[in-house]
Amino acid sequence: MPEGVSPKPIEHLREGVRPIMTCVGTREDFDFRLDHLVQYFNKSKSFPAHNIDYDAPSYVLNKNDFLNGGDGTYVISIPDSRDKFSQGYINCTGLIIAGIKKNGEKVSILSHQDPDSFLSDTKEDFVRHLQERLQEILKICQPGTIDAVVVGGNYLPQPNFNTIYKQHYLDSISLISREVEKILGFNPRVENGPKVVVGGDDLYFDNENRRLYFLRRKVNPETGSFTQATIDEEKNKWGNN
Numbered sequence: 001m002p003e004g005v006s007p008k009p010i011e012h013l014r015e016g017v018r019p020i021m022t023c024v025g026t027r028e029d030f031d032f033r034l035d036h037l038v039q040y041f042n043k044s045k046s047f048p049a050h051n052i053d054y055d056a057p058s059y060v061l062n063k064n065d066f067l068n069g070g071d072g073t074y075v076i077s078i079p080d081s082r083d084k085f086s087q088g089y090i091n092c093t094g095l096i097i098a099g100i101k102k103n104g105e106k107v108s109i110l111s112h113q114d115p116d117s118f119l120s121d122t123k124e125d126f127v128r129h130l131q132e133r134l135q136e137i138l139k140i141c142q143p144g145t146i147d148a149v150v151v152g153g154n155y156l157p158q159p160n161f162n163t164i165y166k167q168h169y170l171d172s173i174s175l176i177s178r179e180v181e182k183i184l185g186f187n188p189r190v191e192n193g194p195k196v197v198v199g200g201d202d203l204y205f206d207n208e209n210r211r212l213y214f215l216r217r218k219v220n221p222e223t224g225s226f227t228q229a230t231i232d233e234e235k236n237k238w239g240n241n
Helices: 034-042 058-063 123-140 162-184 228-237
Strands: 003-005 021-025 074-076 084-089 093-100 106-113 147-152 189-191 201-206 211-215
Antiparallel strands (some): 084 201
């Protein structure tokens, strides 16, 4: 069965506000593919889930008001009440932010960003766009209702490439955590660390229930939730450091 990561009481959330619950497992654990998961969650919904499609051309992303740095760079959704999913996180990381608006409506943001781009050529644009979304959700949501989680990334021990992949992962977590902390006042949790086998991760976020379904080829059995502050301790669990 998929593992549900239920954090201990979280300081930045007020009493009674549910944190993002991450259910992480393989496709075999879930016993269905992501398209079935999406279909299941949408069959009685008035509005379909947002597909945060990293592979979509930028003009399509722009039509949906999804912030991006051009084709094959990064994409950050709008904050709204619709469910969200994104597929094929290989080297990429994803950031999920959930909050409750002043009228009680639950909203969320999902991103999909490639370190080959957002750590170099489009870094300035990515930081500006991320700050824009963080400021937006901070403005519209009640204090003490915003939570954030980071998933995905690659720590594969492959000859000639592993150093780049590993450093990209560490730099990704550092940059995203720094920007979230700067605006929202807390460090996001990182769930289950990076992948250590070949294959992409898929995400599906149930907005109303603040539940993240995190599908990957292999779950890191010794890694639960952690933050940037303890990443040096955690990375010793991922091998070939």
